[in-house]
Amino acid sequence: MAEIQLLGMTHYPPFAWSDDSMAGIMRAILGDPDIPAEAKDPARWPAPMAAEWGADAGRAAAPVHRAQLIEGFDRVRAELEAFDPDVILIWGDDQYENFREDLIPPYSILAYPDRVVRPYETEVAKRFPGYWDEPDDFEVPIAGRPDIARQLVADLLADGIDVAYAYQPLHDDQLPHAFLNTVLFLDHRRTGFDWPVICMPINCYGSKVIASRGGWKPFGAELVLDPPSPSPRRLMDVGAATARALAAGPWRVSMIASSSWSHAFLTDHTWRLRPDTDADRGLYTALVAGDHATWEATTTDAVVHAGQQEVLNWFALFGAARELGASLSWSTFVETWIFNSNKVFAAWEPTGR
Numbered sequence: 001m002a003e004i005q006l007l008g009m010t011h012y013p014p015f016a017w018s019d020d021s022m023a024g025i026m027r028a029i030l031g032d033p034d035i036p037a038e039a040k041d042p043a044r045w046p047a048p049m050a051a052e053w054g055a056d057a058g059r060a061a062a063p064v065h066r067a068q069l070i071e072g073f074d075r076v077r078a079e080l081e082a083f084d085p086d087v088i089l090i091w092g093d094d095q096y097e098n099f100r101e102d103l104i105p106p107y108s109i110l111a112y113p114d115r116v117v118r119p120y121e122t123e124v125a126k127r128f129p130g131y132w133d134e135p136d137d138f139e140v141p142i143a144g145r146p147d148i149a150r151q152l153v154a155d156l157l158a159d160g161i162d163v164a165y166a167y168q169p170l171h172d173d174q175l176p177h178a179f180l181n182t183v184l185f186l187d188h189r190r191t192g193f194d195w196p197v198i199c200m201p202i203n204c205y206g207s208k209v210i211a212s213r214g215g216w217k218p219f220g221a222e223l224v225l226d227p228p229s230p231s232p233r234r235l236m237d238v239g240a241a242t243a244r245a246l247a248a249g250p251w252r253v254s255m256i257a258s259s260s261w262s263h264a265f266l267t268d269h270t271w272r273l274r275p276d277t278d279a280d281r282g283l284y285t286a287l288v289a290g291d292h293a294t295w296e297a298t299t300t301d302a303v304v305h306a307g308q309q310e311v312l313n314w315f316a317l318f319g320a321a322r323e324l325g326a327s328l329s330w331s332t333f334v335e336t337w338i339f340n341s342n343k344v345f346a347a348w349e350p351t352g353r
């Protein structure tokens, strides 16, 4: 009989960078000439934001933020070790990595076999000094379960969820960072990570996936917006159907939503200088309360306004929790003003036992 464990975490790329670089996204945004000088003036920022930025552009705050994230990774890792799944399914965003102009599926399943990836050969890793002192050709084996992935695709299609699938990468020979970082961060102590992984990318970036290449352009740039992401409600249904399919099988499965919450660089109403923490707190309160209705009523426009595109991964997860009747056993909200995004970690009681 299947047993299902639900977990949520972040794949925040600057965790893999040095303390000195961790506030690099904010420093880059502050260099945008299209953002007015008043908005960039720390004297006009909320007091906790100015305090976190400090006199050293966030360098002293970096180890504090890192310690909070390590606490989250260690807790999620401990939950995984206690459950010891046969396979881990990860919902993550593809930020103009594997999917580009020639194909943007709303969501898909990467039914990859065992792979070996080289994290330091990815584009982002090349640009910043790293947190780990590892050689450029450092290799990470990532096991797959294409047999389970194939069955999952078949079950989803039978359930009315027309999911795309792939047996090999389209553009990203490594693994999109949402998935790779999830493995690297859960194994940040480098003790090993043997659980097989099935990646389920979601087109979280929607209208900006190609227009901003899953990142950002200068504030004043005219964007030719792409079609939107799947809606939050639809992704809850996709998550529910995924849980339903796996719960009917024989496997012990951990399902992880991997992403930070509101991203400063996606939040125009804060001049991209800080995340929309009020919007994040609203969703988090509903998550803790098991209030699926509030999440179901969230619109794509609200998600985009709040820079919460990546939270769409969590909509799939919360849809799975709704389907399974799973109860939240632990969660924490890591708030930050200057490190681009708030982060949430969460675990639900395993179901099916």
Ligand SMILES: [Fe+2]
Residues within 6 Å of the ligand: 011, 093, 095, 178, 259, 310
């Ligand atoms: Fe991401």
